[in-house]
Amino acid sequence: MDEAHRGYTLDAELREDDLGFRNLEDYLSAYKRVLEYFDATRIALTATPALHTREIFGNPVYRYSYRQAVIDGYLIDHRPPRRITTALSQTGITFNKDEEVSIIDPRTGQVDLFNLPDEVGFEVAEFNKKVYTEPFNRAVAEAIALECPPTERGKTLIFAARNDHADTLVKALEYALEQEYGPQPHDLVEKITGTVDKPLDRIKAFKNDPRPKYVVTVDLLTTGIDVPAITNLVFVRRVNSRILYDQMIGRATRRCDEIGKEYFRIFDAVDIYTNLQDFTDMRPVVADPGLTFTTLLADLERAPSEEDRAFVRDQIVVKLRLKLRRLEGARREALETVLGNLDELPDRLKDAAPAETLAFFGQHPTLAATLDAVRPEGRGNGVFISEHEDELLSVEDDYGATASPADYIDAFEHFIRDNMNTTPALIAATQRPRELTREALKSLARLLDENGFSEAALRQAYGRARNADIAAHIIGFVRQAAIGDPLVPYATRVDNGVRRILASRDWTQKQRQWLNRIGKALKSQPVGDPELFNEGVFPRDGGFAVIDRDFGHELDAVLKDLNTAIWDSHAA
Numbered sequence: 001m002d003e004a005h006r007g008y009t010l011d012a013e014l015r016e017d018d019l020g021f022r023n024l025e026d027y028l029s030a031y032k033r034v035l036e037y038f039d040a041t042r043i044a045l046t047a048t049p050a051l052h053t054r055e056i057f058g059n060p061v062y063r064y065s066y067r068q069a070v071i072d073g074y075l076i077d078h079r080p081p082r083r084i085t086t087a088l089s090q091t092g093i094t095f096n097k098d099e100e101v102s103i104i105d106p107r108t109g110q111v112d113l114f115n116l117p118d119e120v121g122f123e124v125a126e127f128n129k130k131v132y133t134e135p136f137n138r139a140v141a142e143a144i145a146l147e148c149p150p151t152e153r154g155k156t157l158i159f160a161a162r163n164d165h166a167d168t169l170v171k172a173l174e175y176a177l178e179q180e181y182g183p184q185p186h187d188l189v190e191k192i193t194g195t196v197d198k199p200l201d202r203i204k205a206f207k208n209d210p211r212p213k214y215v216v217t218v219d220l221l222t223t224g225i226d227v228p229a230i231t232n233l234v235f236v237r238r239v240n241s242r243i244l245y246d247q248m249i250g251r252a253t254r255r256c257d258e259i260g261k262e263y264f265r266i267f268d269a270v271d272i273y274t275n276l277q278d279f280t281d282m283r284p285v286v287a288d289p290g291l292t293f294t295t296l297l298a299d300l301e302r303a304p305s306e307e308d309r310a311f312v313r314d315q316i317v318v319k320l321r322l323k324l325r326r327l328e329g330a331r332r333e334a335l336e337t338v339l340g341n342l343d344e345l346p347d348r349l350k351d352a353a354p355a356e357t358l359a360f361f362g363q364h365p366t367l368a369a370t371l372d373a374v375r376p377e378g379r380g381n382g383v384f385i386s387e388h389e390d391e392l393l394s395v396e397d398d399y400g401a402t403a404s405p406a407d408y409i410d411a412f413e414h415f416i417r418d419n420m421n422t423t424p425a426l427i428a429a430t431q432r433p434r435e436l437t438r439e440a441l442k443s444l445a446r447l448l449d450e451n452g453f454s455e456a457a458l459r460q461a462y463g464r465a466r467n468a469d470i471a472a473h474i475i476g477f478v479r480q481a482a483i484g485d486p487l488v489p490y491a492t493r494v495d496n497g498v499r500r501i502l503a504s505r506d507w508t509q510k511q512r513q514w515l516n517r518i519g520k521a522l523k524s525q526p527v528g529d530p531e532l533f534n535e536g537v538f539p540r541d542g543g544f545a546v547i548d549r550d551f552g553h554e555l556d557a558v559l560k561d562l563n564t565a566i567w568d569s570h571a572a
Contacts, residue, residue, distance in 0.1 A: 001035070004044035005053050032056055048246045066246075066253065070454075071445040075253040077263055077456040080408075082147065083398040084269040086139040088390040089124040093131055095384065103382035104132065106164065111385070122384070124270050125238040128161035132383055134168060135390035140236055140269045141172035142392050145180045147232075147267065150188060150213060153259040154231030155206065157251055158216045161237040166191045166216045169236060173214060189214040203227075228256035234267040245272070263456045268398065293319065293361075293368035300358050309354035316357060321346045323371045331374075338364065397460060405461035412453050412461075416481040423447060429475050430482040433567035434560045436475070437529045445474060462487065473526055475567060494522050497566030504561070510550050518562070528559035528566075 035042055035056070044057040047066070054060070069075040095101050097119045104111045122131045148156045158173075160166040174189050190212035192202045206215050207227045218237075230252040239245050252264035296316050303309040324342050327335070336342050349357045361367055397405060420430045425444035428435045448454065455474040462477070472480075472487045479485035498519035502512060521536055522528055533544035541547070548555040 001042065001044045002046075004046040004057060005048050047250060066250070067449050068446070070253075071442050071449070074255070076255055076261055077454055078249070078252070079263050079265055079456045079460045080397045081266040081268045082395050083271070084140055084143045084267055084395050085393045086136055086269075086390050087393060088133065088136050088139075088388060089127075089269065089271070090393070092121055092123045093127070093133060093384075093386050093388050094119065094121045095386075102385040104385055105382050106162070112382070120384070122386075127270065128165040128168075128236065129238075130383060131386050132165075132168075133386040133388065133390065134172070135386075135388060137165075137168050137236070138172045138176070139390045139392040140234075141169065141176040142180075143269070143395050144173055144214070144234055144267065145176035147265075147395055148214070148234075150177060150181060150184060152231075153229075154256070154261060154264075155212075155227065155229045156214045156232040156234060157227070157230050158214065158234040159237045159248060160216050160218050163193055163195055163218055165236075166193055166218055169216045173216070177214075185211060187211045189216070191216045193218050225251060226254060227251065228254040228261070229259055230254075231256075231259075231261055231264050232267065233264065234269065235272045236269045238270045238272050263459075267395070291315075291319075292372045294372060297358065297361055297368055300354060303354075306354070313349065313354040313357050317346050317350045320349070320371070323374045327374055335370070339367075397464065405465035408457065408461045409465055412458065412477070413481040415451055415453070416478055420482045426478065426482075429478045433475075434564045436527050436563050436567070438525070438527045438531050441475070441527050444478070448474070448478075475526070479567065490526065491523055493566050494519055497562055500565040501558070501562050504565075508550075514547055514550060515558075515562075518559075522562075522566070528562045530556065530559075532559075 042057065044053065046053060049060060066075060070077045095116055097116055099116050100113055101116060101120075102111050103114055127133055127136055144156065144158070158169060160169050170189050170191050174184070177184050177188065188211055190202065190206075192199055192206065192215050196202060203225060206212055207229070233249065233252050235248075239248070249266070252266075255261060293316065296312060296319070300309055300312040300316070303312055324346070327342070332342065339345060349360065416426070416430075420426050423443075425440045425447060428437075428440050429444055445455075455477070458474070458477045459472070462472070473490040473493075476485065476487055476490065476493070480487050498515060502515060507515065517537075518528065518532070521532055521538070525532055525535070530544045532538070533547060538544075538547070544555065551558055
């Protein structure tokens, strides 16, 4: 089973006594039943395991994380998220008491006018879900146009809140690009959702063709789609699921060497990155939402014990609260004429004995059917339309707990200085570069990543705060923080190191050729150790054993000398 996290439903909690009045089929997970039908070993694959994944398949037997794949060079890292700030995202949107507002029914498109009995406010998390705001979307589109120009290599994927919101963003981005760069091809920006004609063909075009270069989606491209050329992700939609968020981020992690993709960028217009909460380990509630009041009342009547009756009564109370919130207008007034204050009714039933709930519905025999017929309508299901003006204020890097690139660098330097003598990887990088191995480099990268520091983020921070050369390697950043080594582009370090080694002694012509080839290989695999010869063109030439023979069986020492030549500060 691939994408095993999608088995979202577990068996619901079912007490033994419930079997006396409930159908067992209502509680069993269809997903799990399908799996158990086959008499076979089940192997589950997922990049984002959740609690329900472990409940169904057991604990993972093997883990290979995104961060490890970045460290190993199989996936691409991202730079610190860029926070898009507008005037409205800072202040929110407020409608005043007695203000006449337009509210649209998203199902029918009908717009009605309402006078608000109370003040209503919306934070940025609710934009484009509970309140439509074209000025906010125009400001976000302006930021996208400025940050992701059409001449830039790579593509941009934008996540919208709903289908009509995607249409709004497409129009706003087309306008912003034309305002900034002049007339653009008609197919530069496109919406790809389940509502468009032949969506799979459009996804193939996004992956393989030069255009569209910007795509707006809702759910279709959030998971399972591989478009390596995506270099920018834009969130104009808040999500509260860590699984979904990680899957959405995964759209940009693929390598794309043909366009020189070294990192990807995240643009956050709805404060998703800093406010996202991890719901991965929250056990899902799988009670059947389709149970009607009529069914629940029959359960209440059949329940054999007082505990069972209280259990059913509580479900009736919860369902009643939801229905009454949706009940408005003439229907609500008619029910209140018969039943009294509806807002107090759930609490009255909650505090009474279960038998009184049964008696209450018995006194009003049509009430259950009336409540079952209630559907969301009017303003309760409508979306506010805001005409509040908005403007783009800033697009800035978000370094999380650290407020700025300078703060991020300061935190990094303190971490390195406090730990440079505590772990073998840091000791090798700062004091004994001769002993560096690929495994030590991976260990170093893991250590830094666990403490919130990545090469992509450091490059961005040093580039912005100190105007430093951001082509330096992670080892260069560590040595700069620990001992003040100058930040030098890594390719320059390798070239200088190879020149120093070539000049250090008399080499044979064959050995000089090997050293130049090793230097080229080290520009993509930055540590010289025997593992280097297990990949690329070296295995074809006999690998380490053959090349070691050409160096008089001293290749291991030569590689250590080369590491020293590259990382010694004089290599600059």
